[in-house]
Amino acid sequence: MEREFYTISDISIAAYLLVKGHQIVNVEKNEKGQYFFSFKKNEAIETDSLSFLSSECSQYDNQMRLLRSLLKSK
Numbered sequence: 001m002e003r004e005f006y007t008i009s010d011i012s013i014a015a016y017l018l019v020k021g022h023q024i025v026n027v028e029k030n031e032k033g034q035y036f037f038s039f040k041k042n043e044a045i046e047t048d049s050l051s052f053l054s055s056e057c058s059q060y061d062n063q064m065r066l067l068r069s070l071l072k073s074k
Contacts, residue, residue, distance in 0.1 A: 005038040007037065007038045008037055009036050013049055022044075
């Protein structure tokens with residue numbers, strides 16, 4: 001039986017999937033403090049998740065991480 005949810009822990013990909021119109025159904029936090037985002041699974045969600053890597057959203061996210069790193073080093 002195939003799972004009916006697509007679950008990820010990366011908040012940037014979760015935000016991207018929301019922008020792409022996917023429906024979030026649950027957010028959970030484990031004992032280590034890590035969050036997991038569950039989306040209703042459909043035919044496009046895995047493809048959309050992978051497309052994040054080559055999207056402008058990913059580039060933006062990488063530059064924000066770089067800027068945060070620079071600020072922390074000051």
